[in-house]
Amino acid sequence: MEIRVEGPGTEAEPVAVTMRTPGGDFELAAGFLFTEGLIDGREDLARVSYCEDIPAEEQHYNVVTVRLSRPFDARALRRNFFASSSCGICGKATLEQIEVRCAPITAGPVVKAEVVAHLPEALRRSQKVFARTGGLHAAALFTKEGQALTVREDVGRHNAVDKVVGHALRAGLPLEDSVLMVSGRLSFELVQKAVAARVPVLAGISAPTSLAVRMAEALGVTLVGFVREGSMNVYSHAARIT
Amino acid sequence: MEIRVEGPGTEAEPVAVTMRTPGGDFELAAGFLFTEGLIDGREDLARVSYCEDIPAEEQHYNVVTVRLSRPFDARALRRNFFASSSCGICGKATLEQIEVRCAPITAGPVVKAEVVAHLPEALRRSQKVFARTGGLHAAALFTKEGQALTVREDVGRHNAVDKVVGHALRAGLPLEDSVLMVSGRLSFELVQKAVAARVPVLAGISAPTSLAVRMAEALGVTLVGFVREGSMNVYSHAARIT
Numbered sequence: 001m002e003i004r005v006e007g008p009g010t011e012a013e014p015v016a017v018t019m020r021t022p023g024g025d026f027e028l029a030a031g032f033l034f035t036e037g038l039i040d041g042r043e044d045l046a047r048v049s050y051c052e053d054i055p056a057e058e059q060h061y062n063v064v065t066v067r068l069s070r071p072f073d074a075r076a077l078r079r080n081f082f083a084s085s086s087c088g089i090c091g092k093a094t095l096e097q098i099e100v101r102c103a104p105i106t107a108g109p110v111v112k113a114e115v116v117a118h119l120p121e122a123l124r125r126s127q128k129v130f131a132r133t134g135g136l137h138a139a140a141l142f143t144k145e146g147q148a149l150t151v152r153e154d155v156g157r158h159n160a161v162d163k164v165v166g167h168a169l170r171a172g173l174p175l176e177d178s179v180l181m182v183s184g185r186l187s188f189e190l191v192q193k194a195v196a197a198r199v200p201v202l203a204g205i206s207a208p209t210s211l212a213v214r215m216a217e218a219l220g221v222t223l224v225g226f227v228r229e230g231s232m233n234v235y236s237h238a239a240r241i242t
Numbered sequence: 243m244e245i246r247v248e249g250p251g252t253e254a255e256p257v258a259v260t261m262r263t264p265g266g267d268f269e270l271a272a273g274f275l276f277t278e279g280l281i282d283g284r285e286d287l288a289r290v291s292y293c294e295d296i297p298a299e300e301q302h303y304n305v306v307t308v309r310l311s312r313p314f315d316a317r318a319l320r321r322n323f324f325a326s327s328s329c330g331i332c333g334k335a336t337l338e339q340i341e342v343r344c345a346p347i348t349a350g351p352v353v354k355a356e357v358v359a360h361l362p363e364a365l366r367r368s369q370k371v372f373a374r375t376g377g378l379h380a381a382a383l384f385t386k387e388g389q390a391l392t393v394r395e396d397v398g399r400h401n402a403v404d405k406v407v408g409h410a411l412r413a414g415l416p417l418e419d420s421v422l423m424v425s426g427r428l429s430f431e432l433v434q435k436a437v438a439a440r441v442p443v444l445a446g447i448s449a450p451t452s453l454a455v456r457m458a459e460a461l462g463v464t465l466v467g468f469v470r471e472g473s474m475n476v477y478s479h480a481a482r483i484t
Contacts (some may be wrong), residue, residue, distance in 0.1 A: 134468065135427060135449030155451060185377060207377030209397060211261075226376065 003029045004051065004065045005038070007072035012051075012065050021129070021136060021154045022061070024163040025050075028154075029064040031166025035193035037102070042169050044068050104220035108200025109144035109177050110240055117230050118146055119181045120205050126151040127183070138183045139164045141173065141199075149173050157184045158193070165197045175199050186225055188212040195219045201240055203227050208235055245271045246293065246307045247280070249314035254293075254307050263371070263378060263396045264303070266405040267292075270396075271306040273408025277435035279344070284411050286310050346462035350442025351386035351419050352482055359472050360388055361423045362447050368393040369425070380425045381406045383415065383441075391415050399426045400435070407439045417441050428467055430454040437461045443482055445469050450477055 001020050006012040020028060026048040033039045051063035123140050130136045130153060139160035140151040152163035161182060168175050179201040180194055186208035192215065194202045203224040216223035216236040223235040234241050243262050248254040262270060268290040275281045293305035365382050372378045372395060381402035382393040394405035403424060410417050421443040422436055428450035436444045445466040458465035458478040465477040476483050
């Protein structure tokens with residue numbers, strides 16, 4: 001799916017192409033722009049739609065145009081992409097870029113460890129396409145009491161997170177008081193997305209990377225990995241887990 | 243890690259940046275260039291080395307320069323990258339690009355199903371860093387009798403495959419008569435890499451994507467998924483599995 005962005009009175013510009021599982025396309029587009037720091041919140045979104053210039057066959061549904069309520073700065077886009085592409089060279093440069101863009105998260109809920117321990121089971125119960133195919137990742141947003149607010153599946157972990165965050169953004173769900181749970185490993189990109197979405201607790205059933213731990217520590221995110229069989233590892237900002 | 247390529251008498255050009263697990267860096271660089279169709283074989287490789295222009299501190303080991311024995315065509319690089327980036331828009335365009343670049347594989351070994359069924363266990367026994375961290379993917383090249391030729395681990399599945407293929411390329415191992423086994427899901431990019439490396443059988447313990455199956459069917463690759471608990475699904479060119 002290609003994501004295009006246009007400001008008032010300006011042409012749509014392609015900003016990203018992602019290999020996604022169809023479904024939740026508007027959420028994915030909105031969530032991607034939010035978690036990549038290209039929009040600041042719901043008030044920036046004027047309209048999300050499939051591209052009208054393309055005939056209504058297969059490709060029509062593979063191009064989503066986001067119209068902003070304010071001018072779109074394509075230079076900010078290129079700055080952000082430079083930050084991402086430099087990650088393999090130097091995690092430090094990436095950390096500095098993200099820190100400039102996002103203030104660390106200082107607030108957030110306190111969550112019982114028992115609640116976190118039950119999230120994988122709750123996530124798995126909601127993975128309807130995974131149950132049929134065995135091939136999809138999932139992400140879900142939970143309240144601090146462990147109630148599921150929204151669950152999304154996608155072939156890519158990052159897309160699943162963007163769909164969840166995009167839905168929360170559009171529906172006005174309380175991201176800043178929630179726990180984000182993912183089915184796979186915890187990459188630094190997921191920490192970056194959590195920070196941009198102001199989600200204070202990020203949990204997963206598998207391992208984090210070392211860069212994810214450093215980024216979570218620097219940016220105020222509680223990172224919880226290996227949540228399985230009643231156990232978990234808390235890698236950063238452990239005061240939010242009791 | 244950044245991969246740079248230079249021809250005889252030309253400046254090194256950056257061609258890719260990848261988030262990798264350190265180790266096997268020269269294999270990764272050689273394998274990446276081979277599986278992405280940027281070199282045709284071992285005879286194109288004059289030298290692989292860490293970048294000499296960078297002081298020997300941390301970053302020195304994050305930049306690898308590949309010197310070719312023939313001129314490097316940066317335009318071919320951009321054509322290939324265009325093919326990759328169009329994948330989300332239209333799998334058909336990607337298939338056509340790959341088919342132009344690579345002839346379908348017609349030869350290859352016949353492998354017993356019992357041999358394939360034992361590969362996940364053999365792979366797992368070799369995953370030394372996974373055993374300590376739980377966070378890495380692995381890839382391995384096996385003979386048709388199930389003997390491991392080479393095993394590599396990396397945070398990314400695609401990197402693990404590139405390291406295995408790069409080692410095989412540099413060591414002169416028989417790629418065209420082997421089975422490539424991966425620890426994760428089977429993406430179309432992995433099929434593409436198998437085709438470029440002329441590996442006829444690609445197996446994995448988890449699901450393939452629909453595009454991976456279409457590409458394997460079109461390009462002569464035997465694709466085997468969900469190899470677990472003595473069972474497996476063969477998705478394409480099943481005549482190679484008896």
